[in-house]
């Protein structure tokens with residue numbers, strides 16, 4: 001049945017709907033990354049980075065196990081019904097997450113991310129299984145490419161829309177961050193609606209194909225019965241039968257017959273996993289380490305780019321003329337009277353420090369500073385005293401800091417956040433643009449295993465450059481986008497070539513579960529590395545990402561070696577490989593005479 005769906009024109013509508021359905025998932029998955037700095041301002045805490053990483057970790061922890069069962073249920077219950085269940089979960093999760101942000105509660109926000117995760121990853125599994133049913137052979141990678149492209153548009157739109165909503169759309173009872181998350185919930189509602197549209201289309205196609213198959217079966221068996229009657233009619237009956245076989249064979253494309261047996265009547269068991277071969281396990285390992293330096297990197301990209309390029313720490317020799325007084329704003333004695341200069345040299349003609357792209361210097365201590373009597377300021381507290389001011393004490397949502405005492409710091413922080421958020425979109429922008437083209441090419445030239453080892457080579461360069469050089473981040477981020485797009489273009493369409501057709505859902509579930517092990521653990525490693533390095537991402541976090549990419553190169557090499565030994569399926573154009581073609585011989589006819 002699956003293979004025959006790939007012959008129906010309505011598959012393109014299914015693809016369009018499946019892509020639109022994923023926008024909500026990707027938009028909301030990346031909400032924390034695009035709202036990182038706004039959340040830090042809304043809920044400042046010394047544990048902020050840990051809570052922040054947990055938003056990704058709790059999404060992924062249940063998914064270390066669940067997609068495996070999700071994939072199995074997709075194979076058992078059918079993908080379309082699973083689309084509705086999982087889309088409902090992402091909507092419910094996003095609502096709880098947005099509610100948590102509205103009441104500024106980390107526990108609710110984390111609970112929302114858990115529920116969102118229960119739906120999110122299983123939804124990608126169900127959707128991959130739908131695509132593998134409706135698209136085969138020379139259209140499979142193209143379908144995955146188009147799908148990733150439109151899904152990633154969701155991430156890109158989120159990177160622009162969410163910070164803008166958070167900045168500009170705060171109402172009295174709803175802070176900006178929660179407004180941005182409620183917008184996400186609205187988009188998830190749209191995803192659920194789209195999932196509801198796919199179900200009747202899939203059902204109608206399944207029924208139509210079942211009816212056609214039954215009609216063909218009835219016709220051929222009645223002709224066979226007639227043929228067995230003996231007598232002089234045999235020759236003409238035989239030629240009618242040949243005609244039916246030809247028509248039926250035409251309906252099933254050659255690639256469909258080779259790649260996808262009709263799986264409806266075959267029993268599907270979780271234990272089928274033990275039959276998954278080395279190629280599947282290498283693909284899974286590659287997915288773990290390579291995605292490990294793509295998605296977790298994106299979650300921290302805003303912070304990494306701020307630290308590296310747009311909000312660099314000033315040199316310790318750069319100090320305020322009056323370190324115990326406000327640096328800039330309505331509470332500053334006078335900006336010109338409290339400048340920052342290097343080494344405390346405040347003589348005429350010495351230029352201000354720290355300069356463009358650096359965080360302005362803020363007061364080192366404050367003693368009973370109040371907003372009383374200063375018009376235009378509505379401060380959160382009546383008086384502000386700090387023996388030592390640290391960056392986490394500065395709450396730019398509080399007028400005291402943003403307009404009163406550290407205006408230059410808060411303004412520069414807001415500008416740096418906007419720049420980092422748009423620059424960090426580069427990889428996903430590239431993925432949105434390149435994925436369909438790469439999918440089209442992969443379907444035509446193959447070389448899946450080769451590309452799966454070249455892409456992480458590029459990622460090694462990207463993360464070494466980000467970790468150890470200080471120039472513009474644009475070139476490495478373009479590299480990250482190209483490498484990620486290449487890798488995704490070959491990884492996901494390779495899965496159906498590595499297992500039997502009946503286990504495709506289970507295989508997508510398992511590889512997604514393995515991927516989520518990395519997505520759960522890697523953000524925690526990154527935040528630990530940051531804490532151990534005095535709150536700095538660089539270079540240690542980038543060394544970690546480089547290590548993941550290097551492991552990807554190694555696994556990619558093994559993939560090529562094992563693929564070559566097993567007939568070169570992954571590197572072949574049509575995913576059949578030398579050995580398989582030889583084994584299977586010509587396309588199996590529907591029936592032998």
Ligand SMILES: N[C@@H](Cc1c[nH]cn1)C(=O)NCC(=O)O
Nearest residue numbers: 025026029120121124148488512
């Ligand atoms: N399993 C997903 C993870 C994800 C990302 N955003 C939402 N879920 C996945 O890997 N998708 C493919 C991709 O390239 O992101």
